[in-house]
Every structure is written in structure tokens, then in C-alpha cells.
Amino acid sequence: MDLQHLLTTEYIILEEIMCQQLLVVLIWLFMAIHGHSLRRRYRNGRDIRYRMSARIPKNISHLNCIINDSDSVCIDKLRMDRNVFHNLVLLTKDIGGLTDGKYMSSSEKLAMFLNILAYHEKNRSIKVDYIRSGWSVSQAFNECLRAILKLTPLLLVNSKSVLEDEIEDRWKWFKGCLGALDGTYVHIRVPSEYKPRYRTRKGDIATNVLGVCDRYLNFTYVLSGWEGSAVDGRVLQDAIVRRNGLKIPEGNYYLCDGGYTNGKCFLSPYRGYRYWLRNWQCDNPPPRCREELFNTKYARDRNVIERAFGLLKGHWGILRSSSWYSVKDYNRIISACCLIHNFIRREMDVDPLDIDMEEQVENQPEHIDVVESSEEWTTWRDELSQSMWNARSN
Numbered sequence: 001m002d003l004q005h006l007l008t009t010e011y012i013i014l015e016e017i018m019c020q021q022l023l024v025v026l027i028w029l030f031m032a033i034h035g036h037s038l039r040r041r042y043r044n045g046r047d048i049r050y051r052m053s054a055r056i057p058k059n060i061s062h063l064n065c066i067i068n069d070s071d072s073v074c075i076d077k078l079r080m081d082r083n084v085f086h087n088l089v090l091l092t093k094d095i096g097g098l099t100d101g102k103y104m105s106s107s108e109k110l111a112m113f114l115n116i117l118a119y120h121e122k123n124r125s126i127k128v129d130y131i132r133s134g135w136s137v138s139q140a141f142n143e144c145l146r147a148i149l150k151l152t153p154l155l156l157v158n159s160k161s162v163l164e165d166e167i168e169d170r171w172k173w174f175k176g177c178l179g180a181l182d183g184t185y186v187h188i189r190v191p192s193e194y195k196p197r198y199r200t201r202k203g204d205i206a207t208n209v210l211g212v213c214d215r216y217l218n219f220t221y222v223l224s225g226w227e228g229s230a231v232d233g234r235v236l237q238d239a240i241v242r243r244n245g246l247k248i249p250e251g252n253y254y255l256c257d258g259g260y261t262n263g264k265c266f267l268s269p270y271r272g273y274r275y276w277l278r279n280w281q282c283d284n285p286p287p288r289c290r291e292e293l294f295n296t297k298y299a300r301d302r303n304v305i306e307r308a309f310g311l312l313k314g315h316w317g318i319l320r321s322s323s324w325y326s327v328k329d330y331n332r333i334i335s336a337c338c339l340i341h342n343f344i345r346r347e348m349d350v351d352p353l354d355i356d357m358e359e360q361v362e363n364q365p366e367h368i369d370v371v372e373s374s375e376e377w378t379t380w381r382d383e384l385s386q387s388m389w390n391a392r393s394n
């Protein structure tokens with residue numbers, strides 16, 4: 001091989017490298033000049049593919065049909081009328097920190113969220129209705145859940161106790177009373193290894209939710225998260241000792257059923273005496289002793305919590321059937337439902353779903369629990385029932 005040939009070969013290789021580099025430089029230059037518009041065009045293309053919703057005229061979009069057309073549709077889908085929905089949007093934006101996304105308004109996010117709560121809609125069907133991707137639905141749901149939970153201090157009600165001069169016949173005996181409390185089961189799906197802990201006495205898999213409400217069915221405190229196997233008294237005890245737990249001012253108390261023992265701040269009925277509301281309808285015999293009279297009046301008032309639960313589960317389908325949300329998320333959802341329940345009660349003049357739920361009777365077998373009963377409290381209850389009895393005899 002001679003030198004000349006070697007040089008030629010080297011030259012050719014060099015030339016090739018140069019050419020390649022030139023090509024790279026040219027491509028780079030081209031990208032620098034046109035890349036921006038290319039990228040933009042690409043992004044628009046993706047928008048068009050994923051955002052079919054942008055192509056639907058606003059006035060016939062699903063959202064518009066729900067929140068702009070009529071109150072009855074809005075109430076049906078979102079459990080509140082258009083005006084209340086609008087107020088909730090403002091509140092979650094101002095205080096809850098919900099934001100208008102680039103492509104999705106906070107109204108739309110919240111509407112999807114309420115729609116899921118009200119009907120336990122699957123992401124899939126919401127996705128189709130609103131023409132969104134599953135990812136956006138899920139994102140919006142989580143965002144709204146966070147925003148609603150941020151409103152907790154604002155939406156939980158500070159209960160006002162029954163005053164000395166209460167004239168309402170129903171409540172006048174229970175001076176100092178703040179409302180009623182009870183536990184309710186909400187069905188849930190859990191991995192099989194947790195099932196024994198979530199199994200209730202009736203054999204369902206559920207969480208035990210403690211609800212506390214005032215006389216007007218507004219929730220004042222909610223504790224979700226206990227397993228279904230926990231007895232009501234245990235849940236209540238936890239609620240009391242928690243840092244942000246149930247606080248009851250001195251001299252006030254809540255009504256609670258026979259599952260809790262009669263103790264300071266918690267007034268329960270007499271055990272072993274006729275109690276359930278069903279016993280006291282028209283042709284039933286009148287109470288025979290002060291304990292029965294007490295239990296009658298008592299049961300009628302304690303019923304507010306059953307009605308509050310009835311209304312809550314009536315509004316939110318997601319609480320009526322077990323869902324696939326994680327236990328943690330589901331407990332947050334339960335709290336959110338209670339908060340929106342309060343909001344609806346506060347803002348809406350007439351709630352069509354507030355149908356006649358009075359005298360809802362739940363026949364629960366009694367069982368003994370752990371809240372300590374106190375001598376003093378029992379004496380007080382005896383005095384109260386005696387004065388009811390005296391008033392009746394006169």
C-alpha cells in the first residue's frame with residue numbers, strides 16, 4: 001500500500017465525517033429555526049386528539065346541561081341547585097385552593113366530583129359523559145377531595161345547646177343538650193387479610209363511622225376510619241381523646257343510644273325499658289313508668305342522628321355500595337360527604353331529598369360498651385325522668 005493511497009483513504013473518511021457533521025449542524029439549524037412552531041403544532045395535535053371536549057359547542061356540553069340549564073337537573077346530578085353549586089365553587093376556590101386548570105375549569109372538576117359522590121359513578125362513565133381522559137377525571141377528583149377537606153373547620157357546625165328557656169316541646173326537657181350521636185356502618189372493600197377486622201356483628205365488611213349532629217341535622221363532628229369490628233363505645237372513646245377530637249363543654253351533653261353507657265356528657269336511655277319509636281305509635285299503650293316516658297321522649301330526640309345518616313346516605317350513592325377506593329381515600333370521601341351535607345343544609349332553602357325520614361327505626365340489639373357510667377350522671381337522669389313523669393301526671 002503506498003502513501004498516496006493511504007492519504008486518499010484518509011481523505012475519504014475525513015470527508016464522510018465532515019458530511020455527517022454538516023448534516024447534524026444543518027438539522028440543528030433547521031430545528032432552531034422551525035422547532036418552536038413544530039413543537040407547538042405537535043402540542044396542538046395532541047390537544048385535538050385528547051380534548052374532544054374542546055370541540056363540543058359550550059352551550060350543548062354535558063357540563064352546561066347540568067349546571068346551566070335547570071335546577072332540577074342540577075339537583076338530580078349534583079344534589080344542589082345551580083346557585084348553591086356556584087357558591088360551593090367559589091368557596092372551594094377561595095378557601096379550598098381549587099384552581100381553574102388550563103383546560104378544565106374548577107366548575108367542571110367539582111361537577112364531576114359531586115357526580116361521582118352522588119351516583120358512585122365509575123371513572124369510565126364520567127370520562128365518557130364529560131369527554132375527558134380517565135387521568136383527568138381521577139386528577140380532578142383528588143383535587144376536589146383535597147379542597148373540600150380543607151373546608152372542614154368552616155363547614156363543621158358549632159352546635160348550640162338547648163337553652164333554659166327553650167319552648168320547643170320536643171327539646172325543652174333536654175336543656176344543655178347539643179344534639180345526638182351514633183355510629184353507622186359504611187360498606188367497604190378491603191383485601192382479604194383485613195376482612196376479619198372490618199367484619200361487623202352482622203357479618204358485613206364495613207367501617208364504623210361515628211357521626212355527631214346538632215338538632216338541625218348538621219354534623220358537628222365525624223370520625224371515620226374505625227374498622228367495622230370496633231364497638232361504638234370504643235370509637236367514641238377514641239373521638240374524645242383525639243387532639244382534634246370531639247369537645248364537649250362542661251354542662252353540655254349529647255344523646256346516644258343504648259350501645260353507649262350513660263356517662264358524663266353522654267346521656268343514654270334506660271336499659272330494659274321500652275324504647276324504640278315503633279313502640280310508641282298511636283294505638284300503643286301509654287308509658288307506664290317514668291323510665292318508659294323518659295325513653296319515649298328521648299328516642300324521639302335522639303332520632304335526629306338517624307335522620308342525618310339517612311339523608312347523608314340518601315344524597316351520596318358512594319356511601320351506599322362498597323367501592324374500590326383505598327381505605328384511606330374512602331374515609332376521606334366519607335368526611336367530605338358529611339361536609340357537603342352541611343353545606344347543602346346551610347345554603348339550600350328546600351332540599352327535596354329531605355323527605356319524610358322521621359321515625360326511622362333501626363332495631364339494633366343492645367350490647368354493653370366501655371364508656372364509664374357515673375353515679376352522678378345516673379342520678380341526674382333519674383331526676384330528669386322523675387320531673388317528666390310529674391309534669392305528665394299533673
Ligand SMILES: *[C@@H]1O[C@H](CO)[C@@H](O)[C@H](O)[C@H]1NC(C)=O
Pocket residue numbers: 057059060
Ligand atoms: C349554541 O350556540 C351556537 C352559537 O354559538 C348557536 O348557533 C346554537 O344554536 C346554540 N345551540 C343551542 C342548543 O342553544
Ligand SMILES: *[C@@H]1O[C@H](CO)[C@@H](O)[C@H](O)[C@H]1NC(C)=O
Pocket residue numbers: 058059061063064067068
Ligand atoms: C354557564 O353559564 C355561564 C353564564 O352564562 C357561562 O359563563 C358559563 O360558561 C356556562 N358554563 C358552561 C359550562 O357552559
Ligand SMILES: *[C@@H]1O[C@H](CO)[C@@H](O)[C@H](O)[C@H]1NC(C)=O
Pocket residue numbers: 123134135137138139141142
Ligand atoms: C378513578 O378515580 C380514583 C380517584 O382519583 C382513582 O383513585 C382511581 O385510580 C381511578 N380509577 C381508574 C380506573 O382510573
Ligand SMILES: *[C@@H]1O[C@H](CO)[C@@H](O)[C@H](O)[C@H]1NC(C)=O
Pocket residue numbers: 157158216217218342345346
Ligand atoms: C343547620 O341546618 C339548618 C337547616 O336545617 C340550617 O338552616 C342552618 O343554617 C344550619 N346551621 C349551620 C350553622 O350551618
